[in-house]
Amino acid sequence: MARTASDATLARPEAGRHATGRPRSGRPGLASMAVPQGTPATIQALIALLIVLAVAWGAIGAWAVDQHSSAASSLAHSDEPYSSDAQQLYLAIADADVTITTSFLHDSSTQTPPSSLAARQRFNHDLIAASGYLADLRNPGGNPQFTQAVATLAGGMPDYYRDVQTAQTEYVQGITPAGDSAMEVASEDAHLTLLPAAKELYQLENNAVMASSSQATSLTTVIVAFIVAIIAAIALFLVQRWLGRRTHRVFNVGLVVASAALLVSALSLAVAFVGARSDLNTAIGQGAHPAESLAQASIDVQQIRGDSILNVIARSGDSSLSEDSCSLALEVGPSPTSLPADFCSKGLPWPSGPGSLSGTLLGNASSAGNAQVTADLQTAISRAPAWYTTNAADYALGDKYLYPSEQANVFNAATNFTVVENSVDNALKTAQLTFSTQANAGANAFGPVEAIVIIAAVIMGLAAAWGLSARLGEYR
Amino acid sequence: MKTGGGGSTQGIDDASDGKVDIGASDAYLSSGDVLKNPTLLNIPLAISAQAVIYNVPGVSQDEHIKLTSTILAEMYSGTITKWNDPQIKALNGGVPLPSTPVVPLHRAPKGSGDTFIFTSYLSTQDQTWNNAVGYGTQVAWPDIATAVAVPDSVTMYQKCGTTPGCVGYDGVSYLAAAQAAPYNLGEAMLQNGGGHFTLPNAESIQAEVNKFVAITPANETIAMIFGPGGDGYPIVNYEYAIVSTRQPSAAQAKAIRAFLDWVVTDGNAMSIVGQVNFQPLPSDIQTLSKQQIARIQ
Numbered sequence: 052m053a054r055t056a057s058d059a060t061l062a063r064p065e066a067g068r069h070a071t072g073r074p075r076s077g078r079p080g081l082a083s084m085a086v087p088q089g090t091p092a093t094i095q096a097l098i099a100l101l102i103v104l105a106v107a108w109g110a111i112g113a114w115a116v117d118q119h120s121s122a123a124s125s126l127a128h129s130d131e132p133y134s135s136d137a138q139q140l141y142l143a144i145a146d147a148d149v150t151i152t153t154s155f156l157h158d159s160s161t162q163t164p165p166s167s168l169a170a171r172q173r174f175n176h177d178l179i180a181a182s183g184y185l186a187d188l189r190n191p192g193g194n195p196q197f198t199q200a201v202a203t204l205a206g207g208m209p210d211y212y213r214d215v216q217t218a219q220t221e222y223v224q225g226i227t228p229a230g231d232s233a234m235e236v237a238s239e240d241a242h243l244t245l246l247p248a249a250k251e252l253y254q255l256e257n258n259a260v261m262a263s264s265s266q267a268t269s270l271t272t273v274i275v276a277f278i279v280a281i282i283a284a285i286a287l288f289l290v291q292r293w294l295g296r297r298t299h300r301v302f303n304v305g306l307v308v309a310s311a312a313l314l315v316s317a318l319s320l321a322v323a324f325v326g327a328r329s330d331l332n333t334a335i336g337q338g339a340h341p342a343e344s345l346a347q348a349s350i351d352v353q354q355i356r357g358d359s360i361l362n363v364i365a366r367s368g369d370s371s372l373s374e375d376s377c378s379l380a381l382e383v384g385p386s387p388t389s390l391p392a393d394f395c396s397k398g399l400p401w402p403s404g405p406g407s408l409s410g411t412l413l414g415n416a417s418s419a420g421n422a423q424v425t426a427d428l429q430t431a432i433s434r435a436p437a438w439y440t441t442n443a444a445d446y447a448l449g450d451k452y453l454y455p456s457e458q459a460n461v462f463n464a465a466t467n468f469t470v471v472e473n474s475v476d477n478a479l480k481t482a483q484l485t486f487s488t489q490a491n492a493g494a495n496a497f498g499p500v501e502a503i504v505i506i507a508a509v510i511m512g513l514a515a516a517w518g519l520s521a522r523l524g525e526y527r
Numbered sequence: 528m529k530t531g532g533g534g535s536t537q538g539i540d541d542a543s544d545g546k547v548d549i550g551a552s553d554a555y556l557s558s559g560d561v562l563k564n565p566t567l568l569n570i571p572l573a574i575s576a577q578a579v580i581y582n583v584p585g586v587s588q589d590e591h592i593k594l595t596s597t598i599l600a601e602m603y604s605g606t607i608t609k610w611n612d613p614q615i616k617a618l619n620g621g622v623p624l625p626s627t628p629v630v631p632l633h634r635a636p637k638g639s640g641d642t643f644i645f646t647s648y649l650s651t652q653d654q655t656w657n658n659a660v661g662y663g664t665q666v667a668w669p670d671i672a673t674a675v676a677v678p679d680s681v682t683m684y685q686k687c688g689t690t691p692g693c694v695g696y697d698g699v700s701y702l703a704a705a706q707a708a709p710y711n712l713g714e715a716m717l718q719n720g721g722g723h724f725t726l727p728n729a730e731s732i733q734a735e736v737n738k739f740v741a742i743t744p745a746n747e748t749i750a751m752i753f754g755p756g757g758d759g760y761p762i763v764n765y766e767y768a769i770v771s772t773r774q775p776s777a778a779q780a781k782a783i784r785a786f787l788d789w790v791v792t793d794g795n796a797m798s799i800v801g802q803v804n805f806q807p808l809p810s811d812i813q814t815l816s817k818q819q820i821a822r823i824q
Contacts, residue, residue, distance in 0.1 A: 369559030
């Protein structure tokens with residue numbers, strides 16, 4: 052028999068005894084009846100086994116790569132941008148409301164009609180932007196709450212715009228009380244209908260980000276893939292050893308090639324996964340998590356401002372808006388000393404106890420490990436207490452029915468509000484940039500690994516089959 | 528069915544707290560009220576107006592002193608202290624105005640829908656008042672020695688009747704009692720958005736309301752003060768029912784809907800609402816009210 056290229060052999064096999072496959076005992080047992088009889092049959096079975104393992108490794112390895120790669124890609128290119136759009140949608144509506152109500156209040160108090168051109172342009176721009184963001188969103192998982200919130204916004208924004216235009220018209224005609232009541236109706240549209248729906252959308256989109264984050268960094272699929280790889284490696288080793296004992300040849304080239312293909316592809320997967328997971332953990336820990344806190348803080352900051360303006364418009368002496376502001380300020384933080392002693396009539400506790408930054412939105416974002424975010428937030432953290440103090444003074448004036456003074460104070464609070472708002476927004480942009488940079492790196496880390504795994508599995512299957520087939524040929 | 532009084536703020540608060548099935552208010556729900564209880568509706572049931580009443584010795588009830596929002600603001604600010612002030616005399620040639628000190632009456636300590644619409648009227652034309660006091664169901668009244676606080680609408684005209692020189696404000700539903708003996712109070716003609724002086728009668732009230740029908744929003748929250756032009760009376764308002772959309776039972780919701788439906792239709796007949804000087808709702812406002820009533824479940 053001619054030597055084949057698959058044999059790195061030193062001697063021919065001891066064909067006689069093992070080739071018959073005859074059991075060593077005179078009487079066949081159940082076990083031996085259940086397995087292939089004779090070495091050729093055993094080799095054929097081993098070929099089948101290794102091909103199955105190669106296919107399994109190729110399929111499961113590629114599936115694992117695909118799962119992580121697509122989750123990372125979805126996170127970087129889809130979920131996070133949608134979440135960002137939803138947050139921008141909220142902020143655009145909030146800014147529209149704050150802009151136009153502040154302008155109406157200011158100009159109606161000085162009897163100059165009825166709002167500045169700049170304010171109206173900013174209001175229009177905000178609503179157009181909000182419409183754009185709304186159109187860009189997608190429903191994560193066909194959620195009916197998403198559909199309901201979109202319908203609320205799609206139907207509510209024209210109503211809101213119309214109510215603002217009514218207020219505008221009445222101010223122009225000099226019917227200030229009717230203008231004020233129309234503005235109150237419009238602002239209620241924003242606060243009770245539009246903003247809660249926008250917040251719902253943001254939360255749904257953010258939930259999708261968190262789900263993708265979890266999937267992208269999950270170990271389960273990779274562990275399954277590596278278990279298959281280990282089984283395949285053990286099988287290759289055992290087959291090689293079994294073959295070696297029968298041929299006295301140390302290596303079967305086909306099996307060596309198959310082992311090498313498995314090793315290379317498994318290492319590729321491991322390296323890619325470790326790299327991607329590191330990038331994604333950074334993206335999530337220093338990007339998504341602080342961004343989530345900051346987006347919520349940004350929304351709350353707008354709502355605190357909106358409450359103070361609405362309180363001026365309402366002139367009811369009701370404490371609902373000041374209590375809402377208090378709850379929001381507690382959530383935003385940064386610390387118990389941020390709030391004036393009499394700001395919260397309910398005496399609500401801080402989320403994580405006195406003296407701690409953690410547990411508040413600013414605190415969480417600041418301590419997330421992103422140095423640039425922490426630096427960006429310093430201004431917000433230092434100016435928030437002054438802003439809260441001004442707000443407390445607003446409500447105190449309202450409680451004493453000193454509406455003109457309250458109104459003037461609300462205008463004066465705009466400076467601190469703007470500083471806090473800008474600081475939070477800058478930190479949010481930094482966190483979002485960190486996220487997108489790291490998430491993109493994580494998504495790209497898998498590169499050609501899926502192809503490598505598939506090709507390696509094909510090589511592994513073919514090489515093992517070829518190597519063993521050549522050995523099998525020696526028995527014919 | 529039991530009824531009670533106490534003012535607009537109490538009507539809103541009691542409806543909000545679930546103490547009553549239907550509250551009543553001259554003022555619409557504020558944003559704070561709506562935020563606190565988003566299920567509340569304000570549903571116009573009829574049209575009212577606010578009369579400015581006075582007790583000026585020597586001036587007969589037929590003479591109707593003419594006043595503007597600016598003059599009233601200055602009377603309540605303490606700038607105009609006597610009834611024969613040159614600004615008042617300039618508008619009321621031939622009226623024998625005495626030098627009696629002005630005694631401004633206002634509602635306090637509780638909030639009042641009457642105070643909301645009266646101070647809204649003062650704020651429309653008097654920028655000093657608007658910038659110093661403003662408007663609301665409660666305001667920080669200027670601290671003047673002669674001012675008197677009264678707790679409710681009845682006390683308002685009763686106190687005015689016993690206080691020479693008083694000026695006060697009350698819903699037109701109290702006007703007959705205020706003008707009758709023993710109080711014999713006068714009723715002012717107020718300057719409207721067209722510069723004319725008018726009394727609160729059927730024609731002037733309807734004329735004023737008609738300016739606002741087309742711009743009344745779906746939730747019927749609107750201030751109808753000092754509308755532009757025309758011959759309307761400048762302080763009119765919807766009389767609101769304050770009701771929650773969520774009732775404890777379907778039977779109760781049905782009963783409330785049936786009652787309110789009757790009020791805005793058959794109950795809106797002039798023979799009924801006219802008994803207290805109210806006016807029926809315009810048909811478009813009836814439609815809006817019915818739409819709101821249908822939301823009560």
